[in-house]
Amino acid sequence: MLREHPLRTKPFPSRKLYGGEELWELAEALRGQTLFRYTGFKVRAFEEAFARYFGAKYACASTSGTAAIHTAIAMVNPDPGDEIITSPITDMGTVAPILYQNAIPVFADVGDDYNLDPESVEANVTERTRAIIVVHLFGNPARMDELLEVAEKHKLMVIEDCAQAYLAEYKGKLCGTIGHVGCFSLQGSKHIATGDGGMTITDDPELAKRGAMFTDKGWDRSKEGPRVYPFLGLNYRMTELQGAVGLAQLGKLKGVVERRRELAGMLNERLGEIEGITPQPVAEGNRCSYWQYGFTVDRETGVFAEQFAEVLRREGMPADAGYIGKPIFLSQALRDKRTFGRSSHPFDYPGVRQVRYEDGLCPKCEDILNRMVLLPFNEAFSEEDIEDLAMGVRLAAEELF
Ligand SMILES: Cc1ncc(COP(=O)(O)O)c(C=O)c1O
Known part of the structure; x- marks a missing residue:
C-alpha cells in the first residue's frame, strides 16, 4: 500500500557532541605551546582519567580503534603464523591489525546475540591459536564467562573490542575489563569521539609497558642516554588535541x-x-x-x-x-588474501593453517x-x-x- 506522504518528513536529530568543555580543554592544550604528548599533559591526563573511569590499572592512548587493537595484538606478541580467533561481524579495524602483526585471522560463527558463539570458538582452536578478539557488537556484551572458559582451557589471551561498547556491562562488570586487554575507538561515530583516536586498557604492567612502547616506535623512554628500541613498534601516538577533547568527552560518556x-x-x-x-x-x-x-x-x-x-x-x-x-572475511582483501606486494603474507608463511574465507564458513x-x-x-x-x-x-x- 503506497501512501501519499511518507510517515516521517523531518530529519532525525544529529548528535551534539561538542561544546564549551571541549573548547576549554583545547584552549588549555594550545596555551601549553606543545601538541606533542610527551611534552604536553593532556594525553597523559586522558589516559589516567580513562583508566580510573574503567577501573583499569593502565590505559594507552593511540591514533584509532584500529591502532588500539594493533597495540593489543602487539602486547600478545604472536609468532608469525599464529592464529587469532575473532568475529565475522565486525569492522575491518578488528581484522587488519591481526594480519599486520603477521598472524592469521580465524573466524568463528556467532550466536543469536550477533556475538561470538563460544562453542564455535572452541571448535576453531588449534595448537597455534594465541588469542580471541571478542567484539561486543553494537554495545551488546558477548558471552564472556564461556569465552573465558575456552580461553583458560587453551591458554589464550582475550582481547575485548569495545569500539562500540563503552560502559556495556556483562553481569555487572564493564566490558573491556573482563579479558586481558580492552580496546576502544574514539572515531567520530562512537559514544565519545575525538575525530579519530583509540585507547587500550589492561591491568597487567608488562602488557601495559609493551603497549606504550609499541605506540612509540618501540622506544623505551624509561632508559636514559642513547635511544633504546628493544622491539619493533609504530608511531601511533595520540596528539594533545585529541587528548584534550577526549578528556572533555569522558565527562559526557x-x-x-x-x-x-x-x-x-x-x-x-x-x-x-x-x-x-x-x-x-x-x-x-x-x-x-x-x-x-x-x-x-x-x-x-x-x-x-x-x-x-x-x-x-x-x-x-x-x-x-x-x-x-556480508561477513568481514568476504571483503575482497581478505577473501582474495590481498596483503603485501605480490605475496599473500602471512597466509603463505611456511607451516601456517590454510584458511579459506568463503561463503558458508559462518552460516x-x-x-x-x-x-x-x-x-x-x-x-x-x-x-x-x-x-x-x-x-x-x-x-x-x-x-x-
Ligand atoms: C567493532 C569495531 N572494531 C574496530 C573498529 C576500528 O576503529 P577505528 O575506526 O577507530 O579505527 C571499529 C570502528 O568502526 C569497530 O566498530
Missing part, C-alpha cells in the same frame, strides 16, 4: 549511554509487540550501550532486511540493512546479516522520534508480512 539506554528501552517495548521481528537479544543481567539499534526480521516471514529497510526509507526513516552487508552470521535492520538512532532523539520509528517498523511489518 555516562549521560550519552544512559540516554541511549532509555531510548532503546522504549524501542524494545514498542518493537517487542510487533510480530515477525526480534530486537537484538541482550542477556538477562547484562546492559547494552546501544551504539546502534538493531533487530532481525524473523526467518519465518520470508522477508529480507533489505526489503524491510527499503520500506522504512520510503517512509522517511534512513534504516540500514545488514550493517557490513549463522550470514543468516543474521541477511535479516538485520539498523534504525537511525542516537542520544539526541526524542520520544517522538522513537514513536515514529516504532510506527515505521509496524507499518513495514504490516505491509510485508
Whole structure:
C-alpha cells in the first residue's frame, strides 16, 4: 500500500557532541605551546582519567580503534603464523591489525546475540591459536564467562573490542575489563569521539609497558642516554588535541549511554509487540550501550532486511540493512588474501593453517546479516522520534508480512 506522504518528513536529530568543555580543554592544550604528548599533559591526563573511569590499572592512548587493537595484538606478541580467533561481524579495524602483526585471522560463527558463539570458538582452536578478539557488537556484551572458559582451557589471551561498547556491562562488570586487554575507538561515530583516536586498557604492567612502547616506535623512554628500541613498534601516538577533547568527552560518556539506554528501552517495548521481528537479544543481567539499534526480521516471514529497510526509507526513516552487508572475511582483501606486494603474507608463511574465507564458513552470521535492520538512532532523539520509528517498523511489518 503506497501512501501519499511518507510517515516521517523531518530529519532525525544529529548528535551534539561538542561544546564549551571541549573548547576549554583545547584552549588549555594550545596555551601549553606543545601538541606533542610527551611534552604536553593532556594525553597523559586522558589516559589516567580513562583508566580510573574503567577501573583499569593502565590505559594507552593511540591514533584509532584500529591502532588500539594493533597495540593489543602487539602486547600478545604472536609468532608469525599464529592464529587469532575473532568475529565475522565486525569492522575491518578488528581484522587488519591481526594480519599486520603477521598472524592469521580465524573466524568463528556467532550466536543469536550477533556475538561470538563460544562453542564455535572452541571448535576453531588449534595448537597455534594465541588469542580471541571478542567484539561486543553494537554495545551488546558477548558471552564472556564461556569465552573465558575456552580461553583458560587453551591458554589464550582475550582481547575485548569495545569500539562500540563503552560502559556495556556483562553481569555487572564493564566490558573491556573482563579479558586481558580492552580496546576502544574514539572515531567520530562512537559514544565519545575525538575525530579519530583509540585507547587500550589492561591491568597487567608488562602488557601495559609493551603497549606504550609499541605506540612509540618501540622506544623505551624509561632508559636514559642513547635511544633504546628493544622491539619493533609504530608511531601511533595520540596528539594533545585529541587528548584534550577526549578528556572533555569522558565527562559526557555516562549521560550519552544512559540516554541511549532509555531510548532503546522504549524501542524494545514498542518493537517487542510487533510480530515477525526480534530486537537484538541482550542477556538477562547484562546492559547494552546501544551504539546502534538493531533487530532481525524473523526467518519465518520470508522477508529480507533489505526489503524491510527499503520500506522504512520510503517512509522517511534512513534504516540500514545488514550493517557490513556480508561477513568481514568476504571483503575482497581478505577473501582474495590481498596483503603485501605480490605475496599473500602471512597466509603463505611456511607451516601456517590454510584458511579459506568463503561463503558458508559462518552460516549463522550470514543468516543474521541477511535479516538485520539498523534504525537511525542516537542520544539526541526524542520520544517522538522513537514513536515514529516504532510506527515505521509496524507499518513495514504490516505491509510485508
Ligand atoms: C567493532 C569495531 N572494531 C574496530 C573498529 C576500528 O576503529 P577505528 O575506526 O577507530 O579505527 C571499529 C570502528 O568502526 C569497530 O566498530
